[in-house]
Amino acid sequence: MQPEELAVTPFGTAPRTGEWFEALFRDHYPRVVGLLTRLTGDPGQAEEIASDVFSKLARRPVLLAGREDVTAWVYRVASNAGLDAVRANARRRKKEEAASRERLRAGAEAGALDSLLREERAACVRALLAAMKPRDAQVLLLRSSDMAYREIAQALGVQPSSVGTILARAEREFERRYRERHGDDI
Amino acid sequence: MSRCWPEGELRAYLDRELTARDMDWVAEHVKRCEPCRLVCEELAGRADRVAAWLEVLPEPPTPVKIPAIPRSVGQARRWLAVGGLAAALAATLVMAPWRPRAGSEPVEVKSAPVTKAKVTPDPPLPDGRGSEASIPSRDRKGAVAVHRAAPPQPAPRVEYYVALDDEPIEAGVVVRVGFGGGQVPADVIFGPDGRARAIRLVSDILGEQ
Numbered sequence: 001m002q003p004e005e006l007a008v009t010p011f012g013t014a015p016r017t018g019e020w021f022e023a024l025f026r027d028h029y030p031r032v033v034g035l036l037t038r039l040t041g042d043p044g045q046a047e048e049i050a051s052d053v054f055s056k057l058a059r060r061p062v063l064l065a066g067r068e069d070v071t072a073w074v075y076r077v078a079s080n081a082g083l084d085a086v087r088a089n090a091r092r093r094k095k096e097e098a099a100s101r102e103r104l105r106a107g108a109e110a111g112a113l114d115s116l117l118r119e120e121r122a123a124c125v126r127a128l129l130a131a132m133k134p135r136d137a138q139v140l141l142l143r144s145s146d147m148a149y150r151e152i153a154q155a156l157g158v159q160p161s162s163v164g165t166i167l168a169r170a171e172r173e174f175e176r177r178y179r180e181r182h183g184d185d186i
Numbered sequence: 187m188s189r190c191w192p193e194g195e196l197r198a199y200l201d202r203e204l205t206a207r208d209m210d211w212v213a214e215h216v217k218r219c220e221p222c223r224l225v226c227e228e229l230a231g232r233a234d235r236v237a238a239w240l241e242v243l244p245e246p247p248t249p250v251k252i253p254a255i256p257r258s259v260g261q262a263r264r265w266l267a268v269g270g271l272a273a274a275l276a277a278t279l280v281m282a283p284w285r286p287r288a289g290s291e292p293v294e295v296k297s298a299p300v301t302k303a304k305v306t307p308d309p310p311l312p313d314g315r316g317s318e319a320s321i322p323s324r325d326r327k328g329a330v331a332v333h334r335a336a337p338p339q340p341a342p343r344v345e346y347y348v349a350l351d352d353e354p355i356e357a358g359v360v361v362r363v364g365f366g367g368g369q370v371p372a373d374v375i376f377g378p379d380g381r382a383r384a385i386r387l388v389s390d391i392l393g394e395q
Contacts, residue, residue, distance in 0.1 A: 029252055038243035051253060058256040121242040144240040149203040164203065165194025168229060171236045178239060 025054055028071065032078045035141050039082040039129065040089065041122055049085060053078045072157030079138045086130040128177050136170035143167055190222050191215060197229050347386040355383050362388075 029050055036046035053074055057063065063073065129137040135156060142152045152167075153160040191199070191212055198204050199212040216223050349355075359376045375384040 025256070026252065034245075038240075038245070041244055047251075047253070051256070055256040118242055121239075122244070125239055125242055140236065140240060144237060144243070149198060149201065160203075161198075162194065164196070164198035164201075165192070168193050168197040171229075171232050174236050174239075175232055 021058065024070065024074075028074055029054065031145070031147075032074065035075075035145055036078060036082045036085075038145065039079070039126065039141060040085050041119075041126065042089075045085060046082070049081045050078060053081065069154070069157050071154050075138065075142075075155035076134070076157070079141065080134055083130045083134060083137060086126045089126075124181065128174060128181065131177065132170070132173060135166065136173055139163070139166050139170045140174060189215075190219060193225060193229065196222065196226050197233070200226065200230050200233060347384065349384045350382055358383060 032050040032053065033043070033046050036049050037043045040046055040049075056077070057070065057074060063070065129140065132140075138156060139152060142155055147155070149163040150160050152163050156163070156166070158166065195204065195208070195212065196216075199209065199216075202209065204212060216226055355375060355377060357378060361374045361376065362371060363374055364371050370387070372385060372387045374382050375386070377383045
């Protein structure tokens with residue numbers, strides 16, 4: 001998938017009118033939903049969280065009137081809410097996985113093994129992301145969603161020249177945690 | 187040999203996220219610098235592994251359906267302003283029959299003595315809004331009950347009542363004014379913030395009783 005360019009509109013400097021908010025919403029809502037879907041594994045929950053984030057933003061005149069980079073705020077709040085959801089979903093997922101194993105034993109579903117293994121790997125990755133520093137988890141998710149460094153920088157509220165450093169550190173930390181959990185035989 | 191590059195720049199180089207000039211410089215440097223080449227290989231290997239691990243996360247549905255845009259504060263204010271303007275326009279239309287005709291005396295508005303009054307809010311309309319500019323029926327007589335300290339007089343009959351905004355009136359000041367040289371009385375109800383909240387025409391002086 002080719003990286004889809006975000007609008008070049010400098011949201012941090014444009015006058016914050018109703019049109020500005022609509023443009024921000026149109027440009028970033030699909031991205032935020034995509035990021036949250038990958039993070040939570042639940043498109044419905046992702047849409048719900050994304051809608052909540054933008055509604056919260058719409059109700060915060062102080063934020064809209066201030067100088068803070070709202071794009072960074074949106075991604076920060078959305079990914080934090082997504083990570084919270086991952087932690088909250090952990091218990092539910094364990095029950096679902098137990099039910100999946102039971103179905104697998106009963107041979108009720110064709111191809112259930114692949115599906116189960118994939119879901120277990122995804123749950124493991126989510127758990128590792130949820131245990132990392134939020135910014136590290138964010139940069140990994142954003143990069144794995146094919147966002148360019150300039151877009152990641154905008155979302156994280158950092159300089160584009162810092163993204164490489166943040167990404168390299170986050171990847172190192174993720175690998176360390178992954179190996180801790182699964183050993184070197186991966 | 188040119189200077190060695192920090193890890194962050196090398197990571198950006200692997201993603202081709204440096205400027206064209208820096209890409210050339212790093213490429214040239216890595217060819218000749220063994221430590222930087224090893225760092226690049228390590229970074230590239232790790233990036234590939236992490237990308238593969240993260241690939242198990244499901245892709246979002248495409249295209250993502252965009253819901254209705256949450257109304258921002260600015261928009262809400264704008265709609266409130268538009269609503270106020272519409273209410274004021276409606277009030278103007280309702281008052282139009284009492285405007286002086288051409289050639290008649292200019293309108294003189296006389297203020298009656300200001301009386302601090304407690305205003306009971308208008309009972310809600312069936313649709314629950316209660317703020318539309320509307321012409322009340324006889325049943326809405328006394329829609330805004332005013333308790334004045336003035337000596338008891340026959341209660342004026344309210345013919346027209348126009349709310350100028352959506353907010354309920356809990357307390358305010360009623361100012362009696364007269365249009366057309368004082369012949370057409372009306373009450374203007376001001377809220378605690380000094381804004382005019384409603385206008386009503388009182389017809390007992392019009393001889394319509």
